[in-house]
Amino acid sequence: MNELKLIKRNTTGFMELVLVSFIWGLTYTILKYSLETLAPAQIAFFRFFVSSLLFIPILLIFREKYSSADILRIIALALTGVMMYQLFFIYGEKGMSAGNASFVVSMEPIFIVLFSVALREDRLHLRFLLGIAIATVGLIVLLQPQSMKLNEYLSVLLILIAAASWGVYTVLGRKLLAAHNPVNVTAMVSVIGAVMLFPFSGTDSISILVSLRGNALAAILFLGILATFLGYILWFDGLKYVKASVAGTTLYLTPFVTVLTADFMLSEAPSLATVAGGLLITMGIAISNITMKNE
Numbered sequence: 343m344n345e346l347k348l349i350k351r352n353t354t355g356f357m358e359l360v361l362v363s364f365i366w367g368l369t370y371t372i373l374k375y376s377l378e379t380l381a382p383a384q385i386a387f388f389r390f391f392v393s394s395l396l397f398i399p400i401l402l403i404f405r406e407k408y409s410s411a412d413i414l415r416i417i418a419l420a421l422t423g424v425m426m427y428q429l430f431f432i433y434g435e436k437g438m439s440a441g442n443a444s445f446v447v448s449m450e451p452i453f454i455v456l457f458s459v460a461l462r463e464d465r466l467h468l469r470f471l472l473g474i475a476i477a478t479v480g481l482i483v484l485l486q487p488q489s490m491k492l493n494e495y496l497s498v499l500l501i502l503i504a505a506a507s508w509g510v511y512t513v514l515g516r517k518l519l520a521a522h523n524p525v526n527v528t529a530m531v532s533v534i535g536a537v538m539l540f541p542f543s544g545t546d547s548i549s550i551l552v553s554l555r556g557n558a559l560a561a562i563l564f565l566g567i568l569a570t571f572l573g574y575i576l577w578f579d580g581l582k583y584v585k586a587s588v589a590g591t592t593l594y595l596t597p598f599v600t601v602l603t604a605d606f607m608l609s610e611a612p613s614l615a616t617v618a619g620g621l622l623i624t625m626g627i628a629i630s631n632i633t634m635k636n637e
Contacts, residue, residue, distance in 0.1 A: 392570075430501065431504035453505055457512075
């Protein structure tokens with residue numbers, strides 16, 4: 343009976359992770375849609391302002407004691423994983439399709455490994471380098487650089503910086519997430535990140551948020567409640583019962599969900615280059631991840 347319960351819980355945990363991957367795939371499409379009416383910095387701030395309103399009660403319920411060094415790490419996580427990631431990605435996505443942006447930023451695992459190697463937490467292996475090579479070829483196929491304009495190069499650069507920021511966030515957060523309640527840490531990072539984003543959003547950002555109606559309001563509520571608050575809670579709950587290596591594979595779904603939903607919601611029909619390049623990028627990342635897990 344206990345084994346049956348464990349199987350059911352593992353299945354539920356896996357489905358939670360798949361649901362999160364779908365939500366985060368849709369998030370890139372919603373972000374692109376929001377750019378039609380709001381500035382990038384406003385979208386970033388609104389998203390984390392809304393999620394912070396929900397995370398604050400969690401901070402009061404699941405209390406944690408942090409050392410001064412831990413507080414500095416949390417500030418660093420908010421700086422890299424919220425402020426830098428959000429601003430660089432959304433400004434970058436403004437200049438390219440949602441599908442392409444999601445595939446470019448999906449190269450985050452490569453940066454995670456590179457930063458881990460730089461800190462001597464991991465070692466480089468031949469198959470990891472092969473994975474980078476395949477992902478790079480995929481990026482070239484995806485973007486078709488020979489036909490890109492200067493502003494499109496800038497967009498790609500911004501999104502790659504966002505991916506690198508997430509790599510730093512992940513590496514810096516490993517020990518902190520292991521030592522403290524992950525949801526509490528995420529709540530702290532979200533609240534501090536919202537504060538960091540506020541100066542970029544403009545002095546009238548709160549009044550603009552209050553005045554949002556219709557689809558614009560629905561988009562911000564989706565980003566704040568589903569993509570951020572519920573997304574992170576489901577992710578960490580799923581990780582309790584599913585191995586991290588298996589959990590990581592569910593994220594390969596995310597950019598493909600973006601491509602499909604962007605086609606439906608934004609009329610961004612995927613090109614052959616998007617599909618072929620995206621598959622190569624995903625293959626390269628998968629090879630890199632398998633390498634670091636098994637060796």
